[in-house]
Amino acid sequence: MKLALNQATVKRLTLAEAVDGCVRHGIPAIGLWRDRVQEIGIEAAGKIVRTSGLEVTSLCRGGFLTAGSAEERAAALADNRRAVLEAAGVGTDVLILVVGGLPAGSRDLPGARGAVLDGVAALAPFAAEHGVKLAIEPLHPMFCADRAVVSTLGQALDIAEHFPAEQVGVVVDTYHVWWDPQLEESVARAGRGNRIHSYQECDWILPLPADVLLGRGHVGDGHIDFARMRELVAAAGWRGHAEVEIFNQEIWDADGDQTIATVRARHEALSAASGY
Amino acid sequence: MKLALNQATVKRLTLAEAVDGCVRHGIPAIGLWRDRVQEIGIEAAGKIVRTSGLEVTSLCRGGFLTAGSAEERAAALADNRRAVLEAAGVGTDVLILVVGGLPAGSRDLPGARGAVLDGVAALAPFAAEHGVKLAIEPLHPMFCADRAVVSTLGQALDIAEHFPAEQVGVVVDTYHVWWDPQLEESVARAGRGNRIHSYQECDWILPLPADVLLGRGHVGDGHIDFARMRELVAAAGWRGHAEVEIFNQEIWDADGDQTIATVRARHEALSAASGY
Numbered sequence: 001m002k003l004a005l006n007q008a009t010v011k012r013l014t015l016a017e018a019v020d021g022c023v024r025h026g027i028p029a030i031g032l033w034r035d036r037v038q039e040i041g042i043e044a045a046g047k048i049v050r051t052s053g054l055e056v057t058s059l060c061r062g063g064f065l066t067a068g069s070a071e072e073r074a075a076a077l078a079d080n081r082r083a084v085l086e087a088a089g090v091g092t093d094v095l096i097l098v099v100g101g102l103p104a105g106s107r108d109l110p111g112a113r114g115a116v117l118d119g120v121a122a123l124a125p126f127a128a129e130h131g132v133k134l135a136i137e138p139l140h141p142m143f144c145a146d147r148a149v150v151s152t153l154g155q156a157l158d159i160a161e162h163f164p165a166e167q168v169g170v171v172v173d174t175y176h177v178w179w180d181p182q183l184e185e186s187v188a189r190a191g192r193g194n195r196i197h198s199y200q201e202c203d204w205i206l207p208l209p210a211d212v213l214l215g216r217g218h219v220g221d222g223h224i225d226f227a228r229m230r231e232l233v234a235a236a237g238w239r240g241h242a243e244v245e246i247f248n249q250e251i252w253d254a255d256g257d258q259t260i261a262t263v264r265a266r267h268e269a270l271s272a273a274s275g276y
Numbered sequence: 277m278k279l280a281l282n283q284a285t286v287k288r289l290t291l292a293e294a295v296d297g298c299v300r301h302g303i304p305a306i307g308l309w310r311d312r313v314q315e316i317g318i319e320a321a322g323k324i325v326r327t328s329g330l331e332v333t334s335l336c337r338g339g340f341l342t343a344g345s346a347e348e349r350a351a352a353l354a355d356n357r358r359a360v361l362e363a364a365g366v367g368t369d370v371l372i373l374v375v376g377g378l379p380a381g382s383r384d385l386p387g388a389r390g391a392v393l394d395g396v397a398a399l400a401p402f403a404a405e406h407g408v409k410l411a412i413e414p415l416h417p418m419f420c421a422d423r424a425v426v427s428t429l430g431q432a433l434d435i436a437e438h439f440p441a442e443q444v445g446v447v448v449d450t451y452h453v454w455w456d457p458q459l460e461e462s463v464a465r466a467g468r469g470n471r472i473h474s475y476q477e478c479d480w481i482l483p484l485p486a487d488v489l490l491g492r493g494h495v496g497d498g499h500i501d502f503a504r505m506r507e508l509v510a511a512a513g514w515r516g517h518a519e520v521e522i523f524n525q526e527i528w529d530a531d532g533d534q535t536i537a538t539v540r541a542r543h544e545a546l547s548a549a550s551g552y
Contacts, residue, residue: 107501113457142418144455145499146482155457179420181389181431206422210486223421225383 001230001276003267004029004057006200006245007036010256015045019052021260029055031198031243032090034083042089049090056092057241058135058198059083063096065119066112066149068103073119076100080123088130094197095127096135096171101146112149117159124167135197136160137171140179142212153177153186160195169197172233173245175204175216178224184232191236199233201226202246209249216246219266227274234276242267277506277552279543280305280333282476282521283312286532291321295328297536305331307474307519308366310359318365325366332368333517334411334474335359339372341395342388342425344379349395352376356399364406370473371403372411372447377422388425393435400443411473412436413447416455418488429453429462436471445473448509449521451480451492454500460508467512475509477502478522485525492522495542503550510552518543 005027007018015036022030030049037045037059049056062083067073080097087095099116102109120134127134136156139148150156156170170190177183190196203222208215219226230242244263251259270276281303283294291312298306306325313321313335325332338359343349356373363371375392378385396410403410412432415424426432432446446466453459466472479498484491495502506518520539527535546552 102499107499107504109454109501140418141416141455142484142488145480150457151455152457158457178385179417179427181426181428181434204421208418208484208488212418212484212488223378223383225385 001234001271002029002241003027003264004031004055004241004243005260005263006031006058006060006243007033008060009244009246009251009263010259011252013256015040016048017256019048019054021257022054023052025260025264027260027264029057029241029243031058031060031245032056032092033060034086037086037090042086046090056090057243058094058096059087059090059092061096061098061137062123062134063098064100065097066100066103066115068106073115077119077122081126084123084127084130084132087132093131093133094135095132096137096198098137098139099148099150101144101149109144109149116150117162120159120163120168124163128167133166133197134168135171136168137173138176140176152180152182153190154182157186157190157193157195161193165194169195171198171200172196173200173202174224174226174229175202178204178229187232187236191233191238194237196233196236196238198243199238199240200243200245201229202244214247214249216248218246218251218262219244219270226270227276230270230274230276277510277547278305278517279303279540280307280331280517280519281536281539282307282334282336282519283309284336285520285522285527285539286535287528289532291316292324293532295324295330297533298330299328301536301540303536303540305333305517305519307334307336307521308332308368309336310362313362313366318362322366332366333519334370334372335363335366335368337372337374337413338399338410339374340376341373342376342379342391344382349391353395353398357402360399360403360406360408363408369407369409370411371408372413372474374413374415375424375426377420377425385425392426393438396435396444397438400439404443409442409473410444411447412444413449414452416452428456428458429466430458433462433466433469433471437469441470445471447474447476448472449476449478450500450502450505451478454480454505463508463512467509467514470513472509472512472514474519475514475516476519476521477505478520490523490525492524494522494527494538495520495546502546503552506546506550506552
């Protein structure tokens, strides 16, 4: 499996610095984040990655489709359309969606989930016109209230399957899905439908930190069986990259170059040990 | 729906104090914890609850069936048998099981899940001889690595359905299952099979605290739609209690009598608002 570095893993590096780090460490692909693209503009960002020869595996992120008012939803849709243009501009065909949590003050989970389907339906045709696929990312259920009411791969597929696979698919992120008792069947189902648009890796480490958003570890530091994860996605037909995306304050505070070296080393070790 | 107080909600009270609090506040049932039973002995504990007239809805908790070595598993089984005797001795027919996480150093999640089935199979006949039903509690997926490899109601039912319903069923705890996209179908399935052996309530509040085990709120303080939860379990045939179990350091530090009053008041408000 080929390696990609998600830019959020080296949060303090600019897009140019992250791209340079990948090139120097022999990592052939990168996943970008909108804030670092916007910082220099789509055109400059696109030029940097094209010049580098790196493949751009994804752009993070669109989504947040669950807002309560029609006005907020329209604003979210407009922002998602900008994200589609950014994705196309930097040369990736995958826009990752974090769908959003419960609207402020609401406990209507089925309603919020319905809003996700509506939002994806509103966005997908525009994305398709620009050659961009939407990748719905199920987030770990501990983020259900505040970040993503889509909590499992099966649920993400239930939404995605309303649309053609070349328009809407899913992200398989080890951190978010490793615990799922239906993981095998859901990954296989995603593969059969050509719905895996991104495969991301980071590890589940304990104890969880005060901010659970930042409790992720380098591949191999935690409790996830990555050999099994790679075997599952490979068996499901995934021939893309393993994109390493780690949110962790300590890692963010560390030297970016060292972090990229660690990401590369862990990938090599895993590939050697797992055969993937 | 009738109210029960789980003793862990007033962790600092002894069994006698918690029972007294229920009686004074007109709460007709209590769920007990083993440490507070063992503190005074099964016989004394049984006498206190019988004298009080309270119903005992459950004993917490057995389980932790996933240990890696045969010796550890044998010790766990022996301890679970003691828990069965304690349950019978205090007059409840429900022993709640928290099944255990990954064994130390292991990443073999399917293996640990298999060990749960083996452990339940070893315990269920003994429990049945003593008139005690095992209630498998799926824990929120954020506890998968360290506390419970059973993460969903559907998965708990997959295990329970290997056994007669009068031997093995499940706990529906709002905190652990509220996010589940398959909640409706799993609760209905549990009801059809007479597998709901306990229904517990506490709320999902944010932000999660440093120790996520203690991040639970009084009913109504968080993001869970309890009217929907009660409607689901009632529609599934549940005619037992709503047992309020809250792990929260602030609530534990508060005056126990005030906490019991709050539990009662929230229950009354919810019953009035929801019709359950």
